[in-house]
Amino acid sequence: FKTDICDILEIEYPIIQGGMAWVATGELAGAVSKAGGLGIIGSGNAPAEIVEQEINKVREITDKPFGVNVMLLSPYVEEVVDLVAEKEVPVVTTGAGNPGKYIDRFLAGGCKVIPVVSSSALARRMSRMEISAVIAEGNEAGGHIGDLTTMTLIPQIVDSVDVPVIAAGGIADGRGLLAALFLGAQAVQLGTRFVCAEECQASNEYKEKIINARDRDAVVSARSTGHPVRSLKNTLTRKLDKLEAESATKEEIEKAGEGALREAVCEGRVDTGSVMAGQISGLIKNILSSEEIIHNIINEAEDLLLKTCKEIGEE
Numbered sequence: 671f672k673t674d675i676c677d678i679l680e681i682e683y684p685i686i687q688g689g690m691a692w693v694a695t696g697e698l699a700g701a702v703s704k705a706g707g708l709g710i711i712g713s714g715n716a717p718a719e720i721v722e723q724e725i726n727k728v729r730e731i732t733d734k735p736f737g738v739n740v741m742l743l744s745p746y747v748e749e750v751v752d753l754v755a756e757k758e759v760p761v762v763t764t765g766a767g768n769p770g771k772y773i774d775r776f777l778a779g780g781c782k783v784i785p786v787v788s789s790s791a792l793a794r795r796m797s798r799m800e801i802s803a804v805i806a807e808g809n810e811a812g813g814h815i816g817d818l819t820t821m822t823l824i825p826q827i828v829d830s831v832d833v834p835v836i837a838a839g840g841i842a843d844g845r846g847l848l849a850a851l852f853l854g855a856q857a858v859q860l861g862t863r864f865v866c867a868e869e870c871q872a873s874n875e876y877k878e879k880i881i882n883a884r885d886r887d888a889v890v891s892a893r894s895t896g897h898p899v900r901s902l903k904n905t906l907t908r909k910l911d912k913l914e915a916e917s918a919t920k921e922e923i924e925k926a927g928e929g930a931l932r933e934a935v936c937e938g939r940v941d942t943g944s945v946m947a948g949q950i951s952g953l954i955k956n957i958l959s960s961e962e963i964i965h966n967i968i969n970e971a972e973d974l975l976l977k978t979c980k981e982i983g984e985e
């Protein structure tokens with residue numbers, strides 16, 4: 671099940687674990703990379719010294735390639751950019767904007783740069799820079815989201831750029847992997863599925879909330895701020911909806927969500943905290959090791975592909 675991007679990134683399987691603030695620590699990223707996927711540390715708003723500890727953790731677990739997700743709106747973005755270059759982190763994914771002004775520094779550190787995009791226009795603009803691929807993330811995803819669904823976004827971005835496309839948003843099993851490959855993607859990035867990995871350090875309450883979620887529980891909040899976020903319905907999402915209905919200001923809404931992800935991930939307060947998770951939560955029923963998650967996806971995709979080929983051949 672290798673695609674060209676596996677050679678570019680030097681990974682065994684076309685499965686990437688999305689960088690997730692607070693959630694994607696060195697333990698998770700290291701386990702995913704060790705199992706043959708690409709693990710990515712979510713640096714979020716963390717200062718460089720914290721990110722460095724996570725990088726060191728990954729390198730204690732495996733010598734295989736891994737990545738760091740650099741959040742371009744972080745107050746520590748400058749020092750995190752310097753750190754990943756200095757530490758020669760193999761892959762850097764970037765969220766929340768245009769990484770243009772940092773590209774040369776990343777490349778000087780030998781980092782392969784992969785921006786996250788949610789429109790063809792942004793993908794085209796990025797592809798004029800020296801990047802290795804783009805991650806096209808659909809609206810089904812957990813966390814901060816764009817407008818288009820994965821189903822519509824992937825083929826349009828594939829047709830817009832000549833770099834490899836990685837599909838993200840709403841994928842958690844072999845069916846999703848195959849669908850993404852048929853839409854023209856070369857790999858998939860999964861977030862929500864890997865929250866429920868054994869090696870993920872998120873609270874048990876967070877994982878249980880995903881496991882108990884149904885298909886319509888992952889809702890979008892804070893649209894009016896221009897930075898909509900998808901998370902599981904709870905007291906916080908109802909509070910944010912109420913604020914929006916009362917035409918609260920962007921600052922008031924942002925303040926209500928401040929520190930909420932940390933609260934849910936680290937303290938297990940999944941009612942008042944932000945349980946960022948995607949629409950695929952309803953499909954996730956168990957906590958597995960990262961290795962099991964990856965192997966199950968690959969095995970399911972292989973079986974399904976063989977079965978489909980046989981069925982078509984028989985007709």
Ligand code: FMN
Nearest residue numbers: 688689690691765811812813839840861862946948
């Ligand atoms: N994407 C980023 O680029 N930076 C982040 O800091 C980030 N944090 C996330 C936190 C959580 C809890 C979740 C669920 C997602 C986050 N994402 C972030 C998005 C993921 O990297 C990934 O693209 C997305 O989860 C894929 O969709 P899925 O959840 O349907 O698998």
